[in-house]
Amino acid sequence: MFLKEYFGTIFNSVKSLLTGMKLTGYYFTHLKEIVTEEYPDNRATLKMAERFRGEVTMPHNENNEHRCTGCQSCELACPNGSIKIITKQEIQADGKKKKRIDTWVYHLDMCTLCNLCVIACPSEAIVMGQNFEHSVYDKKQLKKILNKTGSKLMEGVEE
Amino acid sequence: MDIKNNVPANKLIFPGQIHETPDGGFLITKLDEVINWARSNSLWPLIFGTSCCAIEMMSAADAKYDWSRFGFEVARASPRQADLIIVAGTIVMKMAPVLKRLYDQMPDPKYVIAMGACTISGGPFFYNTYSVVKGVDHIIPVDVYVPGCPPRPEALLHSMITLQEKIKNEAFFRKS
Amino acid sequence: MLLGQDHITEEGEFVINMGPQHPATHGVLHLKIGLDGETIKKIEPHLGYIHRSIEKMCEQLSYRQFIFTTSRMDYLSAHINNQACVLAVEKALQVEATPRAKAIRVLMAELTRLASHQLWWACMGLDLGAVTPFFYAFREREAINTIIEETCGTRLTQNYMVPGGVMMDIHPNFQKRVKEVLKQIKEKAHEYDELLTGNVIFQQRLKGVGYLSKEDAVSYGCSGPTARASGVSCDVRKLFPYDGYEQLKFDEILNTEGDSWARYLVRLGEMKQSISIIEQLIDNIPEGDFQAKTKNVIKLPKGDFYQRVETARGELGVYIVSDGGATPYRCKFRSPNFSNLSAIPKMAEGAKIGDLVAIMATVDLVIPDIDR
């Protein structure tokens, strides 16, 4: 009785092992299902989901204009201080002083891509970008200034 | 592999990079290339994950992303057998000495990838925390930084290819 | 009675350290183990290698911001953690999420649970010496992650829930994709059984190992599959339903054996239940708004609020003490892993050191959730 049980266990273990190996053998010979994604060779065709959050970007139009009014609601909404907005006073054509952004500092090294800043923005000035290839050798390169040099506020945003 | 053409020129410059000089000998230059080729294509990472980024590191190892296409698949549990440490996750004050010891145990040449916002700068735990190390480069030297919280597996693969590019620029015999 | 000032304790036990850097501890857990030969006599957990002061941070963050930190606690159930937070805030504000938001939340939570259990299954095989299951389980997990990414924007730490609902509406492809994945998972379910469940060697490594009695499970405060494998009925979705779980039909998987094999079977059963919940909901997402109106600056009334949810590992409690301001006065997270960990010394008493890996694999600890 003991011997029967003993050899039965050995038989069953080998059988169950072979069952598992059969499955691996099946996938080894049936190549219809290939899940591997050939990054970086597929960079040309690789498309992220449209809502994918890779980084915060500030779109500029062809006249080098953006939509950011410098209201700082994104800075307040950011849970870990990765946004810093430096504003300046600009004198308009009619002599009035208006608050405008000087630099829009974005710490990509600290950003958790939580989307709270984009939701908080009242003028849709910032959007989430699709780029995810941010690897750098130097940490300083991860501190970015999002507004381009000489860029202006788009007309009609503030009203 | 065309990744070098896709990396912007300013990203290829890193501190301490040795630039090629015209009077290098042919033999040792070629020997260097062979050594760097061998080193860069057999980077064995240490299994070191503290939090969320470790899951994405595991994803990079799975069938979909499959980092063994680049020779990274031999993940080692012992630092003595590893060339590369991917710091995946927050490092806190209590963990810092452990990480330093792990790094010291690794044989030369050794490389470090700082994966995710927590390891680069403290990230989400930068402000108002009492126990988080604000950037792993306070403890060990970092070669490549990859931001994201956590970075997706492709981003990790990109960082590893970027590291390979760095290794290919190294000089073994051409030391002054 | 601190173990391990020397290598030999007063009782003559040899002390070894497991962790903080060990591949089988799933993170930076440090266990000091007192051994007699190969038999475990005593285990003392040493924590804090990933203590990130989340509770202190929450005291400075507003009620919209503090949700994101909880994704980093139990990152495998990030959605469910966020759900706990928004439910606690909603309970305090006496706001109710819209029916559509509730359905989306439940769908996302169950998808997360499914993905989490798949990762557990993969890592469990890896810990016990089977490398292949890892690739099979991650195939399905990646499919789920892709769906989550399409709707939420990120793969792991989504931050998708906001007080009053969800951040964005679901992606138009969501229902179609979920059905495809469910079909795929059902088709491949037999592979799981062929690879691990039916394997005699694997069964013998788990059966009778790490026994936890019902009384101990209650006394140690265990929850989730760990407690249900010991016969404790503790599914928060059944006992204290939230977000419309009371209208769904699903079973609470119970097992009275209490050993590692029972925990394994309970988790496999839960995966099937999650699939059935998703199937009930996926065609019945109510139309309407995905977010209820809330004020821009949320201020909770004075008092304390406790909300619990069922994560993939057990009962997560969010305890917010408010003094009427815009930030929590005190925020405590009752984490399921912390209590489950405290039962591990009891489970492993008298077991062999090799079995400790099996015990920890079936309890399925996530270390950042323990340390917070």
Next chain:
Amino acid sequence: MTNEELKYSITELLPVATYDESGEFLNIIIPSDELIPLMKELRSKKEFDFDYLFCLTCIDWKDHLMMVYHLLSKVHKHCIVVKAKITDIQNPKIESVNCIWKTAELNEDEVYDLFGIRFLNHPNLRRLFLEEDWKGFPLRKNYVDENMIKL
């Protein structure tokens, strides 16, 4: 039992207890030295049978510390919150409930680590998360850390 019945039975046991019913659970506020007798009754009496301690924490109210115990009965499915007030904030101490619920051991270690409350009759009181030589107790409101960066 309903909250009213619980309140009635507990008043019989402990007349000094005060109650707060504004929230979801029935809150019982007691002085810290009355804790162990009450907890033993709550655990052992058949009509209460609170066998599941699911949350143990502490709140620093600046002038006093408040230990909070969330209890659930797996048999009767009723919940209760026991709050023990510790007035001595310089040298806070309270009896450990480890002898009643085993889950208290690690939870009390955590509270000791972050709030500095000494638990009497605790089998192994130690700093759980932070190093042994860490100065101060971080979750106290008067904790100062010069390395902490404020937002």
